[in-house]
Amino acid sequence: MPTLPSLFVSHGAPNLILGSTAARGFLSGLAEELPKQPQAIVMISAHWETASPAVSAPLVNDTIHDFGGFERELYALRYPAPGSPATAERIAALLQSAALPVTIDGQRGLDHGAWVPLMLAWPDADIPVVQLSVQTQAGVDHHLAIGEALEPLRNEGVLIIGSGSFTHDLRSYLPHRHNTVAPEPDWVSGFADWMDAALASNDRDALRSYRKLAPDAVRNHPTEEHLLPLFVALGAGGTESSARALHRSTTHGVLRMDAYAFGN
Template sequence: MSNRLPVYFISHGSPMLALGAGRFGDAWAKITEEIETPKAILMISAHWTTVAPVVSAAEKPETIHDFGGFPRALFEVQYPTVGAPWLAERVADLLQSANWPVAIHPDRGLDHGAWVPLQEMYPMGEIPVAQLSIQPRQDPAYHYRLGKLLAPLREEGVLILASGSITHNLGDIHWHRDHDDNFSEAWATEFQSWVSDQLLAGQTDAMLQYRANAPHAHYAHPHDDHFMPLYVTMGAGDGEQVDRLFDGTMLGTLAMDVYRFGGVN
């Protein structure tokens, strides 16, 4: 594959989307319509956190149901796919060449931040997947640099796909609302709009200091984990066009934006 693939950030929302993703699933599926079929996918999910980077090399990744309190039907969902041990080795080489500590996990599966959107994008599980952890003890600048180290994969037919959330405050979620209800708390909308404004204008410095600059940052992200995958995509797509492919909200406070870094042919 000679064309350079774009990089994508998706907001994965509630695990319940695995039982019917609706408009969010449609937005994820559209990604596959605008790009060539990738050789493999490197998934960076907010739900695998480690002290230093770890990349999965499972040949047949299990479907990890890393949640509780949901209907039994959700725990019965499986996403049978194939792994990409060769991609794990390539990621490790890229990080090691920059003197970053990195480990390979031989059999770690895919958490719901990975398989919920992937089952909408590639429902047959035909694209090999490796997953890379994030480091929530590290700051946005660290994850931005991590993305820059991964950028060469784009020339090698690898789709870099990061999964997190533009806003993620579980304490303020309106669980009683329907997933198709686009109601949003004012603080979530203001934060969501600020992020969009910065990304589309290329304001990287402002984004790297989002806690000091963004409105309601402490409400939008009591913890950094679900926001850090966005910085990986920013780094991997550094200096290229940014497009907001989808904006919407579910459960009152979860902003579900999808961003593309880099153009499509």
């Protein structure tokens, strides 16, 4: 039986789902990139930050509209995917075996970092979904370790998706929020090109130090929560796994919407 890869996707602004950008088109076809249909999905979203790892386990996922000031129709969208308490328990056991503390949240629903890409890729909302939180202050090594602990799930029919943004400077995004085709500045492309080369060569030492080594890293990620899901996906792909680029595009000039697969 084929093994599922782990994935990183960029979810962009919440209204990505209403537009006609290249990234939206890619996410709409994401399911076709996989060797088989997942039995469950674990989403590591930049929009759930906790002090230590937490995994969601509702019976049915609520849709969290964790944003303001966007089109009214966004707030009417619902993605009522079933939860999977059994998958949540399995994730907790794997993290505990790796000496990573974890709690299970039986109420948490899906924030837009999870439901926006899922609604595009699996619009029927029929695959069980759980979320796993990020710990922004814990840094890259912590999230690589989480991913490494979750690697066995890939052989158990569980798809691991880190959902964030390849670049994420909201201060520069706001002037272009109504212009999805604004030109990309060099400080965005330079950072993205450096990251792509490091991922393609599986240079984990460089990736661990990306904030010091990558050009304009701190400008592209003033805080790390939107890049940390990538490191969970990278860790889950296996230590010898280099990245396979699935998609590259830019929206609003400064939001790179790149996506990667690891481990297949």
